[in-house]
Amino acid sequence: MFFSKKTKTESDKKTPMWSISEKGLKNTITNQLYDTEGLTYCSKVEGDNVHATIWYHHKYLCNLTVLTSQSNVFRNNYISECDAFIDDFKDVEFVDQLDNKIEISIPNLNINSKSYVLSGIRTLDTNPGYKVHHYGKYITTVNEESASIIETAKEIYLQRKYGVSGSNTKSTLDEMQSYKVELNKLHNLNPEKVLVTTETAPNLNILKRIDVITAECVYGMNIFMDIFASFTDVLGGRSNSIQNTLRDARKTALAELRKEAASIGANAVIAVDLDYSEISGGGKSGMLFIVASGTAVIIE
Numbered sequence: 001m002f003f004s005k006k007t008k009t010e011s012d013k014k015t016p017m018w019s020i021s022e023k024g025l026k027n028t029i030t031n032q033l034y035d036t037e038g039l040t041y042c043s044k045v046e047g048d049n050v051h052a053t054i055w056y057h058h059k060y061l062c063n064l065t066v067l068t069s070q071s072n073v074f075r076n077n078y079i080s081e082c083d084a085f086i087d088d089f090k091d092v093e094f095v096d097q098l099d100n101k102i103e104i105s106i107p108n109l110n111i112n113s114k115s116y117v118l119s120g121i122r123t124l125d126t127n128p129g130y131k132v133h134h135y136g137k138y139i140t141t142v143n144e145e146s147a148s149i150i151e152t153a154k155e156i157y158l159q160r161k162y163g164v165s166g167s168n169t170k171s172t173l174d175e176m177q178s179y180k181v182e183l184n185k186l187h188n189l190n191p192e193k194v195l196v197t198t199e200t201a202p203n204l205n206i207l208k209r210i211d212v213i214t215a216e217c218v219y220g221m222n223i224f225m226d227i228f229a230s231f232t233d234v235l236g237g238r239s240n241s242i243q244n245t246l247r248d249a250r251k252t253a254l255a256e257l258r259k260e261a262a263s264i265g266a267n268a269v270i271a272v273d274l275d276y277s278e279i280s281g282g283g284k285s286g287m288l289f290i291v292a293s294g295t296a297v298i299i300e
Helices: 144-162 168-188 222-230 240-263
Strands: 018-021 024-027 033-035 039-046 049-056 059-067 092-095 101-105 108-111 114-117 121-125 130-134 137-142 206-220 268-281 284-299
Touching (some): 059 144, 101 144, 121 144, 130 144
Antiparallel strands (some): 018 024, 101 108
């Protein structure tokens, strides 16, 4: 089945823009197919026509119109129904109070050969007339009817971009965007820059506690026997060699703790603790365990 939309040229009118089948919705101009699994629609009856807003993976795709007798075309092709309808918007032209031509074609308002994105447009009732601003900068002054058209176009544009307020479709879209932000944080984390602290502090604004993490470092006791046999600094006092070895082991354990934190999306570790233990038996040389543990968190 084919759909067509009114356009400005006769050649465009002859070419259907969308076709639907069990595979999905296809743009007949670009030949891009939007698979059925990702499509949802919300419809509204108006006279002999049914207007439908089509979403793809919870993002606005297009608005289509069919006859009431064909209103089951979406359901019959296994497209799921949702709760987010957006009114269609046709390009409009009007003049301001100085007879300058204004054209609105979502997403832009065009005047005097300049384009302004609708999301930045504001209209202010100044009686008489409505002043039009773009991010605080004055553009022109229009009458009440024109200001209403501008605000309607702006609302439709924002609904297309961010979803319809209060709908399940928008809630799902917001969840997807939040997940994407968290995923990007995980991919962008540099393990070398993860903060490790020994305790919580008042100046750390913890946004989320993720999990308790640990990192282990194991050394064979033979390394200490070799050190005793090779260096004289072990006689009668402190052993710099063993201290250096233990220091390296501690740094290794903390480095592994940083990597573990980064791997689960944390940017800090609080309440860090280091434990040392020895396991030996069977007449064989023992093993020295160094375990670093803490709570992986996300801080502001």
